[in-house]
Amino acid sequence: MLAKAGGEPSLASSIHDLARHLNISIGTVSRALNGRADVNADTRQRVLEAARELNYSPNQSGRSLRQGATRSIAFMLQPHPGDQQYGEPFFIPFLTGLQARLAEHDLDLMVVMGEPGQYQPERLRRVVETRRADAVVLANTRRKDDRIDYLSKAGFPFATLGRSQSGGDTYPSLDIDFERAGDEAVDRLVARGHRRIAAIRPSLDLNFGYLFLDGYRKALKRHGIEVDPGLIADGFINEAGGYQVTPRVMVSRDRPTAIIFNNDAMALGGCKALAEMGIRPGHDVAVIVIVDTPLCRYFSPALTAFRPSLGPMGRRLAEMLLASLPAFAGPEGTRIIREVWPLELIARESD
Amino acid sequence: MLAKAGGEPSLASSIHDLARHLNISIGTVSRALNGRADVNADTRQRVLEAARELNYSPNQSGRSLRQGATRSIAFMLQPHPGDQQYGEPFFIPFLTGLQARLAEHDLDLMVVMGEPGQYQPERLRRVVETRRADAVVLANTRRKDDRIDYLSKAGFPFATLGRSQSGGDTYPSLDIDFERAGDEAVDRLVARGHRRIAAIRPSLDLNFGYLFLDGYRKALKRHGIEVDPGLIADGFINEAGGYQVTPRVMVSRDRPTAIIFNNDAMALGGCKALAEMGIRPGHDVAVIVIVDTPLCRYFSPALTAFRPSLGPMGRRLAEMLLASLPAFAGPEGTRIIREVWPLELIARESD
DNA sequence: CGTTTTTCCGTAAACGTTTACGAGAACACA
DNA sequence: TGTGTTCTCGTAAACGTTTACGGAAAAACG
Numbered sequence: 010m011l012a013k014a015g016g017e018p019s020l021a022s023s024i025h026d027l028a029r030h031l032n033i034s035i036g037t038v039s040r041a042l043n044g045r046a047d048v049n050a051d052t053r054q055r056v057l058e059a060a061r062e063l064n065y066s067p068n069q070s071g072r073s074l075r076q077g078a079t080r081s082i083a084f085m086l087q088p089h090p091g092d093q094q095y096g097e098p099f100f101i102p103f104l105t106g107l108q109a110r111l112a113e114h115d116l117d118l119m120v121v122m123g124e125p126g127q128y129q130p131e132r133l134r135r136v137v138e139t140r141r142a143d144a145v146v147l148a149n150t151r152r153k154d155d156r157i158d159y160l161s162k163a164g165f166p167f168a169t170l171g172r173s174q175s176g177g178d179t180y181p182s183l184d185i186d187f188e189r190a191g192d193e194a195v196d197r198l199v200a201r202g203h204r205r206i207a208a209i210r211p212s213l214d215l216n217f218g219y220l221f222l223d224g225y226r227k228a229l230k231r232h233g234i235e236v237d238p239g240l241i242a243d244g245f246i247n248e249a250g251g252y253q254v255t256p257r258v259m260v261s262r263d264r265p266t267a268i269i270f271n272n273d274a275m276a277l278g279g280c281k282a283l284a285e286m287g288i289r290p291g292h293d294v295a296v297i298v299i300v301d302t303p304l305c306r307y308f309s310p311a312l313t314a315f316r317p318s319l320g321p322m323g324r325r326l327a328e329m330l331l332a333s334l335p336a337f338a339g340p341e342g343t344r345i346i347r348e349v350w351p352l353e354l355i356a357r358e359s360d
Numbered sequence: 361m362l363a364k365a366g367g368e369p370s371l372a373s374s375i376h377d378l379a380r381h382l383n384i385s386i387g388t389v390s391r392a393l394n395g396r397a398d399v400n401a402d403t404r405q406r407v408l409e410a411a412r413e414l415n416y417s418p419n420q421s422g423r424s425l426r427q428g429a430t431r432s433i434a435f436m437l438q439p440h441p442g443d444q445q446y447g448e449p450f451f452i453p454f455l456t457g458l459q460a461r462l463a464e465h466d467l468d469l470m471v472v473m474g475e476p477g478q479y480q481p482e483r484l485r486r487v488v489e490t491r492r493a494d495a496v497v498l499a500n501t502r503r504k505d506d507r508i509d510y511l512s513k514a515g516f517p518f519a520t521l522g523r524s525q526s527g528g529d530t531y532p533s534l535d536i537d538f539e540r541a542g543d544e545a546v547d548r549l550v551a552r553g554h555r556r557i558a559a560i561r562p563s564l565d566l567n568f569g570y571l572f573l574d575g576y577r578k579a580l581k582r583h584g585i586e587v588d589p590g591l592i593a594d595g596f597i598n599e600a601g602g603y604q605v606t607p608r609v610m611v612s613r614d615r616p617t618a619i620i621f622n623n624d625a626m627a628l629g630g631c632k633a634l635a636e637m638g639i640r641p642g643h644d645v646a647v648i649v650i651v652d653t654p655l656c657r658y659f660s661p662a663l664t665a666f667r668p669s670l671g672p673m674g675r676r677l678a679e680m681l682l683a684s685l686p687a688f689a690g691p692e693g694t695r696i697i698r699e700v701w702p703l704e705l706i707a708r709e710s711d
Numbered sequence: 712c713g714t715t716t717t718t719c720c721g722t723a724a725a726c727g728t729t730t731a732c733g734a735g736a737a738c739a740c741a
Numbered sequence: 742t743g744t745g746t747t748c749t750c751g752t753a754a755a756c757g758t759t760t761a762c763g764g765a766a767a768a769a770c771g
Contacts, residue, residue: 023727034751039729049749066489070424071727074756079421081470081492101452108473112483117492119432120471122459132463138417141432141468277658307628309660374757385721390759400719422757425726 022065031059042067078336081117082327083142085133085156087149088123089213089246099302099319100148103170106323107146114331116143130156137165144330146170150182151214168330170322172216178346181329183322186349187217187271187299190315191224193354194269194297199232201360203267203295205240207258209251209279210271212243221271221299240265244275251278259286267295267360273302276312295360300352311357322350373416382410393418429687432468433678434493436484436507438500439474440564440597450653450670451499454521457674458497465682467494481507488516495681497521501533502565519681521673523567529697532680534673537700538568538622538650541666542575544705545620545648550583552711554618554646556591558609560602560630561622563594572622572650591616595626602629610637618646618711624653627663646711651703662708673701 028035033052041048041056059065073079084107086100108118119142123129133156136142143166147156150171157175160167168181191208198206208225210218222241229236239261244254251274258265270276276298280290290296291310298305301314329345331337338344379386384403392399392407410416424430435458437451459469470493474480484507487493494517498507501522508526511518519532542559549557559576561569573592580587590612595605602625609616621627627649631641641647642661649656652665680696682688689695 024729025727035728036730036752037750040750043729045730047749052749064489066486067729068425068727069490069492070421070430071756072729073421074419074425074726074758075728075730077756104471105473105475108471109475117487118471118473120455120459120469122456122469124460135417136468138415139420141420304654304658307655307660308658375759376757386758387722387760388720391720394759396760398719403719418759419757422726423759425728425756426758426760428726 022063023068024065027056027059027063027065030063031055078143079141080115081119081142082111082144082146082330083119083121083133083136084146085121085148086123087128089149089211089215099300102319103148103323106320106325107327108323110324110327110331114337130159133159137163143336144168144334146326146330150216151175152216152219153214166330166334168326168333170326172220172347172349174216181326181333181345182347183326183329184347184349185217185300185317185322186351187220188224188227190299190352191221191269191271192228193224194299194315195225195228195232197354198267198269198295198297198360199228199234201295204234205237205263205265205267206234207240207242207265207268208271209242209244209254209258209268209275211246211250211275213246215246218243218271221269225269237261246272246275248274248278248281251275251280252282253278255279255282256286259283259288265294267297270296270298271300273298273300273305273312273314277304277308280308280312291359297360301355305355306357310359313357313360314355315352316355317350317352325350373414374419375416378407378410378414378416381414382406429494430492431466432470432493433462433495433497433681434470434472434484434487435497436472436499437474438479440500440562440566450651453670454499454674457671457676458678459674461675461678461682465688481510485510488514494687495519495685497677497681501567502526503567503570504565517681517685519677519684521677523571523698523700525567532677532684532696533698534677534680535698535700536568536651536668536673537702538571539575539578541650541703542572542620542622543579544575545650545666546576546579546583548705549618549620549646549648549711550579550585552646555585556588556614556616556618557585558591558593558616558619559622560593560595560605560609560619560626562597562601562626564597566597569594569622576620588612597623597626599625599629599632602626602631603633604629606630606633607637610634610639616645618648621647621649622651624649624651624656624663624665628655628659631659631663642710648711652706656706657708661710664708664711665706666703667706668701668703676701 024035024038028038037048037052038056041053042060084104111118121132121136123132133145145160145165145167147167148170150169150173152174154173154175157169157173161176161179170183172182172184195206208222210221226236240258242254242257244250251270268279270279276296280296283290283294288294296312298312298314301316305312305314332344375386375389379389388399388403389407392404393411435455462469472483472487474483484496496511496516496518498518499521501520501524503525505524505526508520508524512527512530521534523533523535546557559573561572577587591609593605593608595601602621619630621630627647631647634641634645639645647663649663649665652667656663656665683695
């Protein structure tokens with residue numbers, strides 16, 4: 010068994026103990042602690058001191074039950090199928106920012122993880138139905154996302170990292186500007202003399218794959234370059250997917266001179282395939298990655314990539330979510346529904 | 361505002377609604393749902409069906425309050441000072457395994473993150489004192505860890521990833537065998553003809569830095585090689601630390617021919633420093649990293665490293681923690697206190 | 712049929728809070 | 742002094758569960 014606390018203040022002290030110790034009613038104690046106005050300044054002082062002395066903190070289960078709010082937010086981390094380890098590091102800085110802002114409001118963060126590769130909406134349902142959290146943050150949103158449908162229909166507050174076509178405009182969402190990144194990537198490559206530019210993206214219903222391709226197409230058109238379907242390929246969103254699918258765009262008689270990868274893991278696999286074909290990224294073909302991770306930096310050649318500022322995005326999404334919650338809403342009309350953030354190009358060696 | 365659910369079953373249905381709907385007392389409903397024996401098979405059937413029909417799930421706050429248990433476990437992710445992004449990815453597979461096993465017992469995971477670089481025991485205290493979780497999992501344990509002292513003294517159940525000298529043998533802990541890894545790294549290098557082998561480790565009070573060095577020293581002695589203090593250096597546990605400190609062991613007139621890094625981020629920084637000195641890792645000096653991460657694999661040259669199996673370790677620590685909780689303890693005497701797991705050598709190009 | 716056991720269910724208390732309500736005391740004002 | 746107002750606090754209900762207890766009905770047993 011665990012060591013027991015000796016003579017020190019028990020952890021299990023309740024508001025009753027405090028009230029008894031002060032010869033005061035629990036109602037007054039509660040009001041004093043919660044900063045209510047209708048309590049004498051002296052008694053408040055005494056209560057606060059006694060609370061510190063007895064090491065009293067209100068039991069959160071009791072508060073939650075009475076107030077109908079748990080003061081915790083659930084983040085659902087549902088890895089893409091096939092994604093074993095790369096997608097998640099992406100979220101760590103985001104989570105850090107998210108949690109930091111939530112902590113400022115005394116909100117805790119609950120993390121609901123799905124098994125990688127399995128889509129598990131029941132994990133989400135459990136949190137919602139047992140009212141374990143006051144709101145949910147979703148990531149890895151799909152183009153059509155049944156989690157969003159579920160939450161909207163249930164009237165449960167949520168926000169998403171990433172856009173979706175589901176659920177209308179009713180929830181706060183924050184996304185990276187994949188469209189613009191695709192556009193700028195093409196721009197940059199064209200400026201460097203490339204005309205045949207391939208695009209490799211995930212094959213799933215992931216929304217950002219579509220957004221990226223939109224930007225890619227738009228930029229090509231602006232430059233008067235015809236979109237060649239043979240230069241666009243979809244694959245599993247992991248290293249194996251990139252490895253498998255990249256050769257397909259390299260077999261056309263008129264090979265591309267540049268490739269834009271919509272995902273870092275796919276880029277790493279793709280570069281491996283290229284190397285095996287005797288094609289050197291950075292020399293024989295330019296490579297740009299849309300979402301930067303530490304791996305891009307340490308790969309050889311270091312991969313030029315577009316980098317989001319994930320920490321601030323986490324903080325921002327927390328703010329947006331809080332503003333959408335009646336209990337936290339500030340002045341009316343300040344609610345933010347959707348935001349799209351730009352990425353920063355980190356020029357390295359691969360393009 | 362959020363979309364309201366239409367005519368569908370309200371989320372807020374309580375056990376009272378269910379009881380009223382069935383013309384039955386709430387006590388019976390509760391017993392039926394919880395699989396108590398003293399309830400008729402027919403009524404149980406009816407209750408279960410009605411629960412599904414009315415979409416009823418017990419409110420977790422209510423349960424927690426009554427049972428004195430929240431059914432959630434807190435994981436404290438407290439990055440090392442200076443560690444901005446590398447240490448955390450290390451934890452993702454561990455967290456995944458931990459959460460998977462906890463979920464099998466209907467336990468939720470709460471993640472408490474500290475600001476990177478700040479040691480914030482008050483975050484932990486808050487969780488404990490407000491009884492937000494039933495137990496805590498600690499990572500990044502220090503040699504002397506006041507979090508462990510605090511939890512032991514408070515009699516709050518916890519387990520740790522990593523050993524510590526604090527708290528005695530009273531809590532379950534799971535650790536990587538850094539000592540053996542340091543030993544094996546030396547073994548391997550000596551077998552390849554190296555005699556002057558440097559060791560670079562974090563400067564903080566992190567326990568694994570000491571364990572690693574123990575193994576390193578032991579192996580050197582076994583091979584009759586004198587330990588040269590000039591070949592051992594401590595630095596901040598991040599890339600900058602490795603960059604800053606690695607040159608120090610390279611200035612001795614009798615340069616080392618091999619370096620063992622106790623941390624992947626320090627290895628990356630160290631290799632950068634080496635490159636700037638015109639020393640090529642893998643050619644001019646052998647490099648081995650004690651804890652492998654994806655970065656090691658994609659670095660050029662790919663770094664030979666010792667890899668832990670973090671997912672299974674997460675699952676294991678969950679089991680050990682559960683076995684130590686009275687509410688979950690299986691047959692007496694099966695409690696596991698400490699385990700140390702070996703690492704697997706991943707031979708790559710750098711040694 | 713009488714007695715004992717078993718089965719099943721309702722009642723009510725309890726978990727630790729917050730808060731609506733009301734009441735007594737103090738005070739202000741005429 | 743009488744009346745109205747303000748301060749301050751206690752009382753008790755409520756949040757949604759689980760569970761100890763007891764009792765009625767049914768079953769088992771002689």
